[in-house]
Structures are given as structure tokens and as C-alpha cells.
Amino acid sequence: MGEPETRDKATIALLAGPDVTASTLFGMYDIFGSAGRDWELLMHGRPGESLLEPVIVSRDGRGFRTANGAWIAPDMALAECPAPLAACVPDLMIAPGASLASYAAEMAWLRDCQAAGALMAAACTGALLFAEAGLLDDQDATTHWAYCDALAQRFPRVRVHAHRSLVVSGEGQRLVMAGGGTTWQDLALFLVARLVGVDEAMHLARLNLIDWHREGQQPYATLSSSRQIEDxxxxxxxxxxxxxxxxxxxxxxxxxxxxxxxxxxxxxxxxxxxxxxxxxxxxxxxxxxxxxxxxxxxxxxxxxxxxxxxxxxxxxxxxxxxxxxxxxxxxxxxxxxxxxxx
The missing domain is CATH 1.10.10.60 (Homeodomain-like)
Known part of the structure; x- marks a missing residue:
């Protein structure tokens, strides 16, 4: 994986929109905030210094209730967020093929982050927002197995790998996507390994009992498509x-x-x-x-x-x-x- 990447400020921005799933958002927040801090607490009885600074950002920075009823209190608005080390999109509770036109401001922010050299990461259906923003054209990608067909059909320039739980692509390998369900944990560990170091990622895996999804998504997928009724x-x-x-x-x-x-x-x-x-x-x-x-x-x-x-x-x-x-x-x-x- 090479040497950890370093920048002046180790900010990881987690994008929170109205369709975000709170468990993934806060789960990733906890993993990133734990890097450098919690293993020291476990081993030596005192917390270490956090090596990453996760922040939750939204369009206007105001608190809101998600589609599944959880309350989200963002740290700041998109315009207030300093240039992040990484920009992450947690999964979105949307139907396959749903329009993301209402996310215009968020997509513009993602394009700016990519242009500034940030590491771009998406968990599960968050990859659909990457595709809508044009970040995945002519790139390898993955998303939740139930959304892969919709992603491939709507964005034919995207090379979708439905069986893989983690895909790294793009210039400088700066596009990272995880598949469905708890593969956000794989994504979070991968980002910690890349930004901080493999040893710290291993500490977090042990601390949180995280087991890598070695087999990918394929064993979990429902093979049969839903019954079509037009004909x-x-x-x-x-x-x-x-x-x-x-x-x-x-x-x-x-x-x-x-x-x-x-x-x-x-x-x-x-x-x-x-x-x-x-x-x-x-x-x-x-x-x-x-x-x-x-x-x-x-x-x-x-x-x-x-x-x-x-x-x-x-x-x-x-x-x-x-x-x-x-x-x-x-x-x-x-x-x-x-x-x-x-």
C-alpha cells in the first residue's frame, strides 16, 4: 500500500445528506476518530492523540432528521469545510434508479474536493452520488449488489464490479468504493491504512473485531432479479x-x-x-x-x-x-x- 499520505491538516469530511444512513455515517466517524487514540487507551490506560479529524458536513450545516428518523447535527456547512484529506459519502437510503438531482450542491463540492487532490471514498450506495457527479466516468466502481445493475444501466461509462466488496480506481488510486452492508468497515480500515499506516488499521480491526469481507459481495447477493410485470x-x-x-x-x-x-x-x-x-x-x-x-x-x-x-x-x-x-x-x-x- 506504500507510505501513508500526509497533508497539513488531516481532516476527513463525511458528507451528510437527507438520505444518509446514520449507522454508516457515525460508524465511519468513530473509526476515523479512534485512529491513534483508542489502542493507546486499551494498552496503556491513557488515550493517545487522534491522528485523523473526522468532521460531518452538510449543505447548510443545520441539523436535520434522516430518512430513517435519526437526528444529524453536522459540524459545518460545505462552504466552511477546510480542504479535506479525504471526502467520504456514506450510504444513501434511496431506491435503485432514484434521481439525485437535488444533490447539486453536494456534487459540486465533491468535484471541488477531487480537483484539490482529496482522496474520494464512497460506502455502499454513496457511489451513486459519485457517478451522478461524473467522478466515475471510465472508472472501475462498485456499490451495493442490489444497485449494481441500476448503476451500470444509468451510467454506461462506469465499469461496475458487482462481486467486489472494495474497488480502488482513478488517477492516483484516489477513488475508493465499498460494496453493501458492513463493507463500510473495510473502507474505513483501508483509508486508515492509507492515510495513517497499516499497523494502526490492524489495531482498529482488533479493537473493533472487524473481519475483512474476503469473499466480496457475491455470496450475499440475491441472484434472481425482481419479477418484471410490463410484459x-x-x-x-x-x-x-x-x-x-x-x-x-x-x-x-x-x-x-x-x-x-x-x-x-x-x-x-x-x-x-x-x-x-x-x-x-x-x-x-x-x-x-x-x-x-x-x-x-x-x-x-x-x-x-x-x-x-x-x-x-x-x-x-x-x-x-x-x-x-x-x-x-x-x-x-x-x-x-x-x-x-x-
Whole structure:
């Protein structure tokens, strides 16, 4: 990762807009403020000097209530913020494809920060604001797995990596994005490692029991897309296959339900869903397999047969390619999680 970056004032600005998620905003604030301070308290009984200065900034600096009801009291307005060492956008509670036109002032501030050489970081759906501001054109990027398709469709110049939990790109590697959920922790540790040093990042990981998301987002993603309803004929077929995906010839069954010729059906299905009929069947089968692996101890071969695969070896290969873990690895990770929650 190289030597830590240094500037006159180690300010990390956390952008707070009306759609910000408070847990990510304050979680990142705590991690950055902890750098240099809390490990010394733990080891020697006295706090050390904070090495980073996190500040919460907003358009006008006034307090506001977020979409999920939390109260945010920013430290300052955008115009009052000194040139930050890094500018961070926490995740936003917005729908995929939602307009961000109301964030014009925030986007202008982000462009100014980038032009001044700041390290630009976005957690989860915060990457959508980067894209809207034009920061991701012709760059690698990631965001929450459920928003990757919307990001790629709306901003075709952005190279979206849906499976990765952390992406570093841009000139000087100054664009850093984390995927969904708690990958903001990976992002915060990465920034501390880059700005302060790897040892301090390791201290914070130990102090906060943070485990890096080594497998990326892929194992957590829901494979099947939401049911589209604009084409009534295809929607009817999707309803049918949701109940019959484990049959021997589900695509032939959908063709029969559609009343179309096989060629017309396949063309129309792909146009409506963006997937071939067989790919759609695979997503349904694998999503069901994930549920079975989480909730039962059935042998892998039985799981394969239950969801419609007569060849267990084909099921294992397909599962590994689509999910990013083998069926056994997936079960070890998520079966134990489900049991603890139960």
C-alpha cells in the first residue's frame, strides 16, 4: 500500500445528506476518530492523540432528521469545510434508479474536493452520488449488489464490479468504493491504512473485531432479479416457473404457458428480463439451493436434486461460479449464522 499520505491538516469530511444512513455515517466517524487514540487507551490506560479529524458536513450545516428518523447535527456547512484529506459519502437510503438531482450542491463540492487532490471514498450506495457527479466516468466502481445493475444501466461509462466488496480506481488510486452492508468497515480500515499506516488499521480491526469481507459481495447477493410485470405474457411465465423450476424441462413448460413459438418466446423473454430463460431458471434454482443449505443439513447431492439438477457435479460448478463459494463453504458460513439468529 506504500507510505501513508500526509497533508497539513488531516481532516476527513463525511458528507451528510437527507438520505444518509446514520449507522454508516457515525460508524465511519468513530473509526476515523479512534485512529491513534483508542489502542493507546486499551494498552496503556491513557488515550493517545487522534491522528485523523473526522468532521460531518452538510449543505447548510443545520441539523436535520434522516430518512430513517435519526437526528444529524453536522459540524459545518460545505462552504466552511477546510480542504479535506479525504471526502467520504456514506450510504444513501434511496431506491435503485432514484434521481439525485437535488444533490447539486453536494456534487459540486465533491468535484471541488477531487480537483484539490482529496482522496474520494464512497460506502455502499454513496457511489451513486459519485457517478451522478461524473467522478466515475471510465472508472472501475462498485456499490451495493442490489444497485449494481441500476448503476451500470444509468451510467454506461462506469465499469461496475458487482462481486467486489472494495474497488480502488482513478488517477492516483484516489477513488475508493465499498460494496453493501458492513463493507463500510473495510473502507474505513483501508483509508486508515492509507492515510495513517497499516499497523494502526490492524489495531482498529482488533479493537473493533472487524473481519475483512474476503469473499466480496457475491455470496450475499440475491441472484434472481425482481419479477418484471410490463410484459403480461412473460410475467405469467415467470409466475409459473417460480413453482416449477425443479421440473425436468422448465423452459419448455414456459414456452407452453406462453402460447408462443419457442424462438419468439426466448427472444421476448430476453427482451423483458435481460436474461435467457435457462439463465433465469438457474437463478431461481440456485437461490432456492441457498435457502436449503442455510436451513437444513441435507447432503449436497440431495440439495442439487431437490432444486432440479440431476448432475451434482454440474450443480457444484455452477453454484461456485455464480455464488463465489462452493455449496459446502456457503453452508458453513450461512448455516451457522442462521442457527445463531434462531
Amino acid at each position: 403480461a405474457c412473460i410475467a405469467r411465465c415467470q409466475l409459473w416457473v417460480a413453482e416449477h423450476y425443479d421440473t425436468h424441462s422448465p423452459v419448455a413448460g414456459m414456452v407452453a404457458v406462453s402460447g408462443l413459438t419457442e424462438r419468439s418466446f426466448k427472444r421476448r423473454f430476453k427482451a423483458a428480463t435481460g436474461m435467457t430463460p435457462m439463465d433465469y431458471v438457474h437463478t431461481l434454482r440456485l437461490e432456492e439451493a441457498k435457502q436449503v443449505l442455510e436451513s437444513s443439513d441435507a447432503p449436497i447431492d440431495e440439495v442439487a436434486e431437490e432444486v432440479g439438477y440431476a448432475d451434482p457435479s454440474f450443480f457444484r460448478r455452477l453454484f461456485g461460479r455464480r455464488v463465489g463459494l462452493t455449496p459446502s463453504q456457503y453452508r458453513r458460513r450461512f448455516r451457522s449464522m442462521r442457527l445463531r439468529l434462531q
